[in-house]
Amino acid sequence: MLKASGASLSLNEPLKTIIRSFTAVDRSALRKICADTAFMGEPVERFLASRELFADWATFFYTEYEPESIFLAEHNGKVIGYIMGCRDERRYYAIFWQKVIPRLLRRSLPFLWAGYGERVFLYNLLKSFLRGEFKRPDFSKSYPAHLHINIDNNFRGMGIGSLLMNRFLEYLSACHIHAVRLATMSKKAYHFFEASGFIRLYLKRVTYFDYLLNGPLDMRIYGKRL
Numbered sequence: 001m002l003k004a005s006g007a008s009l010s011l012n013e014p015l016k017t018i019i020r021s022f023t024a025v026d027r028s029a030l031r032k033i034c035a036d037t038a039f040m041g042e043p044v045e046r047f048l049a050s051r052e053l054f055a056d057w058a059t060f061f062y063t064e065y066e067p068e069s070i071f072l073a074e075h076n077g078k079v080i081g082y083i084m085g086c087r088d089e090r091r092y093y094a095i096f097w098q099k100v101i102p103r104l105l106r107r108s109l110p111f112l113w114a115g116y117g118e119r120v121f122l123y124n125l126l127k128s129f130l131r132g133e134f135k136r137p138d139f140s141k142s143y144p145a146h147l148h149i150n151i152d153n154n155f156r157g158m159g160i161g162s163l164l165m166n167r168f169l170e171y172l173s174a175c176h177i178h179a180v181r182l183a184t185m186s187k188k189a190y191h192f193f194e195a196s197g198f199i200r201l202y203l204k205r206v207t208y209f210d211y212l213l214n215g216p217l218d219m220r221i222y223g224k225r226l
Contacts, residue, residue, distance in 0.1 A: 017160065019167045022070035022082070027063050029079035030072070031055035037150045039212075040186040047121050047212060053107055058148070059084070060100050061092060071167050073151070073160045080155045083164040085147035087177055089140040120211065128208040136221070137202060143181035143223045145172055165196050173226050181223040185209075190220065198222035 022030070035051040038044035044054045062070055062084040073081035086092040108118075128134065147168060151161055172180055181201065182193065194200075202221040209217055 017073060017075045017080070017158075017163075019163050020072055020074060022063070022067050022072055022084075024063075024067070026072055026079055030063065030070070030082050030084075031059055033079065033082060033150050033152055034058050037153065041153060041188065047117065047209070049117055050108075053104065056100070056107065057104055060103065061096055062086070062148075065095050065099070066092075069168075069171070071164055071171070073155070073164055075155065081149075081151035081160050081164060083147055083149040083168045085145055085168065085172075085180065087145050087172065087175055089144055089146055092146070121208075124208040124211055128206060131207065133204060133206045133208070133219075136204070139181050139201060139221065139223065143179040143201075145177045145180040147180055147182050149182075161192060162196065169224075169226060177226060179223060179225045181221055183219060183221045185217055185219050193222045196224070198224045 031051075034055050035044045038048075038054055038058070039046040044051055048054050066086050069086060070082060070084040072079050149161060149164055149168075151164075169180070182198070184190070184193065185206065199222065200220055201223045202219075204219050206217055206219045
């Protein structure tokens, strides 16, 4: 049975799972889940040695510049999942290029010099860029908000993702945001987003992980009107 209390939602009592707002003390737990699930549910080490560098790229804007748009799933006092996003993607990119990219460049130099895996990954990213795989339609006017969601692998399939999604969509609606989008390459995630009412807006074949995979990989962008 689902219970609601203020800004928190809880599952049945034995599970002791709540959905709550993010605080600064949750930063390391969020970054750990992000790194643990970075490669379509697998750890970031599949393609990048530095967890901290990846976590900066994936989470720094949200934890430092829009923490109010982060919600966590907590089980028995432990953070087991999160959903985070932005209300205005134009603001996100302005801050990302001005604040996050310089930070990433400063921190990445030691790894690029010493890390063979990092050089291979960047080489494949560059090939994908030259092939035009990063050219995508601008959805920022029609879908001004975006989101990312990740759950600890030990707690998947328990409905926690749906609780996080519902809480985030309620938050966007309260902020008078009319639509949200997301991007994913995980085949396991397609059904979840479609079941959550998202429609596919865009699909493109990407190749920068071909050296790690045996099959093709698609980048899908989904959107939902609120």
